[in-house]
Amino acid sequence: xxxxxxxxxxxxxxxxxxxxxxxxxxxxxxxxxxxxxxxxxxxxxxxxxxxxxxxxxxxxxxxxxxxxxxxxxxxxxxxxxxxxxxxxxxxxxxxxxxxxxxxxxxxxxxxxxxxxxxxxxxxxxxxxxxxxxxxxxxxxxxxxxxxxxxxxxxxxxxxxxxxxxxxxxxxxxxxxxxxxxxxxxxxxxxxxxxxxxxxxxxxxxxxxxxxxxxxxxxxxxxxxxxxxxxxxxxxxxxxxxxxxxxxxxxxxxxxxxxxxxxxxxxxxxxxxxxxxxxxxxxxxxxxxxxxxx
Numbered sequence: 001x002x003x004x005x006x007x008x009x010x011x012x013x014x015x016x017x018x019x020x021x022x023x024x025x026x027x028x029x030x031x032x033x034x035x036x037x038x039x040x041x042x043x044x045x046x047x048x049x050x051x052x053x054x055x056x057x058x059x060x061x062x063x064x065x066x067x068x069x070x071x072x073x074x075x076x077x078x079x080x081x082x083x084x085x086x087x088x089x090x091x092x093x094x095x096x097x098x099x100x101x102x103x104x105x106x107x108x109x110x111x112x113x114x115x116x117x118x119x120x121x122x123x124x125x126x127x128x129x130x131x132x133x134x135x136x137x138x139x140x141x142x143x144x145x146x147x148x149x150x151x152x153x154x155x156x157x158x159x160x161x162x163x164x165x166x167x168x169x170x171x172x173x174x175x176x177x178x179x180x181x182x183x184x185x186x187x188x189x190x191x192x193x194x195x196x197x198x199x200x201x202x203x204x205x206x207x208x209x210x211x212x213x214x215x216x217x218x219x220x221x222x223x224x225x226x227x228x229x230x231x232x233x234x235x236x237x238x239x240x241x242x243x244x245x246x247x248x249x250x251x252x253x254x255x256x257x258x259x260x261x262x263x264x265x266x267x268x269x270x271x272x273x274x275x276x277x278x279x280x281x282x283x284x285x286x287x288x289x290x291x292x293x
Contacts, residue, residue: 001291003119005106006128007169014291015170019138021287022280025060034290035062038092042068043099043122049253049278050122050131054097057285066093082112089115095292096120103127118292126162132252133166135284137174139277140209143248148175153204153244155181155233156213156260159188163252164213168192179203183233200233204244210235211250212260226259236262240270248273 001014024030039058043051058065068088075084088096095118098105103125110119123129140147152171158164158180165188168178178194181203187196197203204210212235215224240247249261249270257263265271 003106003110003121004130004288004292005119005121007130007133007166010130012173015134015137015173018134018284018287018291019141021290022134022138022283025286025290026280026283030290032061032063032286032290034094034293036064037094038064038066039095039097039289040066040068040088040093041097045099045101045123047099047123049281050099053278053281054120054122054131054285057282058289060282061286061289063095063289081109085109085113085115085117089117093117095289097122099123101125120288120292123162126160127165129162129166129252131281131285131288132163133170134288135277135281136163136167136211136250136252137170138284139250139273139280140248142276142280144208146174147171147208149177150208151177151179151206152209152211153179153181153207154194154211154213155200155203155235157186157215158182158192158213159186160216161213165192167211168194179207181233183229200235201239201243204235204240204247207244207247209250210240210244210247211252212255213252214254214256215259230259234258234260234262235265237265237268237270240265250274250277253278 021030041051041054055065097120099122104127105124106119106121121128121130144150154164154167171178172193179197180194181197181200183198215229240249251261251274253274255261255266257266
């Protein structure tokens with residue numbers, strides 16, 4: 001594996017290898033083979049969990065970590081992307097971890113860059129967020145031996161969610177039954193081969209996994225009616241226990257408390273899986289960086 005750009009480009013065997021490696025790192029059974037190499041965190045978009053998770057993952061592997069500041073970089077002075085990456089490679093960067101609002105940023109860069117750099121997509125535009133899907137799958141696999149035949153329902157802003165797209169792509173490879181709950185204004189134009197529901201209770205009924213998504217206000221063009229959304233699509237303990245009592249509750253974060261999930265549910269025993277997702281993200285990202293070598 002030279003780069004990690006999109007879940008669709010990974011074979012099932014590669015995904016399983018990442019999950020296996022993550023498990024070994026979590027159990028303390030694996031040592032790093034990339035100590036001394038250098039990772040560059042290139043985040044053009046705000047991030048807390050993903051950025052800190054990659055930073056910590058690289059440090060745990062014994063890698064050097066460089067933080068690229070786009071606002072003060074030569075890119076902001078007019079230097080081409082090609083020249084920027086060529087110089088980073090010449091300086092000694094081995095892996096570039098990119099978070100950006102631009103769709104297909106890495107693909108567009110690789111067209112010009114026959115370099116030894118490895119790239120990791122830490123979230124690009126509305127396209128993909130592969131390590132989030134991998135850590136979500138790893139979290140599910142810590143609970144289920146297999147997700148084949150399991151009902152996974154993702155609720156919320158599907159249209160603007162690279163997390164949903166990457167999760168649907170990954171889970172479909174392993175035979176999950178995919179459902180989504182979203183109002184019409186949050187349904188994507190493209191076909192994602194999932195069963196859609198307008199009604200929250202109907203969508204999550206008998207689900208094994210319920211994953212809530214953040215309402216991405218920063219990506220909405222029209223004014224968002226929070227009260228109307230909360231009335232129909234907010235998840236609380238009563239609804240979850242009535243329609244999907246055995247489901248694990250997930251959320252990629254950050255959570256808008258009191259919007260997609262009530263505070264009482266978030267702070268309950270069910271909500272602890274969301275914190276476990278964040279914890280697992282470090283080990284999954286360690287596995288990715290290890291595999292890139």
